[in-house]
Amino acid sequence: MVGERLPVLERWHCFACDPKHDKGLRLAFETAGENRLRTEVTLTEDYVGVDSIVHGGIIATIFDDVMMWCVLRFRKRFHITVSMEQRLKRPVFAGVPLVAEAAVQEEHSDGRVRLSARLWAQEDPETTLAEGTGLFIETPRHLLDLIPDDQRSEMERLFEQFPAAST
Numbered sequence: 001m002v003g004e005r006l007p008v009l010e011r012w013h014c015f016a017c018d019p020k021h022d023k024g025l026r027l028a029f030e031t032a033g034e035n036r037l038r039t040e041v042t043l044t045e046d047y048v049g050v051d052s053i054v055h056g057g058i059i060a061t062i063f064d065d066v067m068m069w070c071v072l073r074f075r076k077r078f079h080i081t082v083s084m085e086q087r088l089k090r091p092v093f094a095g096v097p098l099v100a101e102a103a104v105q106e107e108h109s110d111g112r113v114r115l116s117a118r119l120w121a122q123e124d125p126e127t128t129l130a131e132g133t134g135l136f137i138e139t140p141r142h143l144l145d146l147i148p149d150d151q152r153s154e155m156e157r158l159f160e161q162f163p164a165a166s167t
Contacts (some may be wrong), residue, residue: 004031006073007158011151016065025062035104037070040122042097054092059130060084061115062100069133071101071113076159078144078152079136081111086117086132097122098129110140121148 006029008019017027025041032038041062064081071079077154092098102117109166112135119130 002031003034006030006037006069007161009114009151009154009158011148011154014065016061017069025058025065025165027062029066029073031073032101034099035070035074037066037073038099038102039066039069040097040099040100043092043094045094047150048094052094053093056086056088059088059092059119060086060132063102063130063132064134066100067102067115067117068136070110070115071136072155072159074104075107075113076153077111078139078147079089079111080139082112084132084134084136085130086130088130090127090129092119100123105133106126112136127141 012018013021014061015024017019019028023046026040027038027041029037039062043054043058045052046114047054047058049100063086064084068079068081098119100117100119100121102115105116114134114155115134117132117146118128120128
């Protein structure tokens with residue numbers, strides 16, 4: 001299960017994960033173990049707040065997307081973010097190859113899923129630059145109905161490609 005590359009969604013114009021988004025992060029994902037997903041990214045100066053330090057909102061975007069894709073891959077259901085928390089432990093600099101990883105921590109009977117996320121520099125995996133948590137709920141029907149049919153169908157076909165995961 002480690003190293004399975006997730007396919008790209010062609011009909012979704014996501015700032016974080018669309019590889020054709022002009023200003024996006026172009027995140028790609030791969031499995032990192034049971035209920036774990038990761039992405040690698042090197043951020044440019046386009047995403048800094050001060051000098052060459054990456055803006056905290058960009059780190060939150062990376063966490064949100066890697067956690068969301070983790071839920072999509074391992075629970076094979078549409079979810080939305082209810083809450084997120086991040087702790088910036090050290091400066092994150094543009095131009096540094098980074099790794100972000102998300103893991104399912106717990107799943108509730110009502111469909112809520114709690115995840116954790118961690119960010120580090122590829123060259124120093126022992127030093128955490130940022131960490132966070134997120135709570136996701138299964139997308140309510142009235143919001144799911146807002147997703148265009150072609151996008152929803154593409155995601156449902158993607159779910160069918162994923163092997164079953166442990167819960």
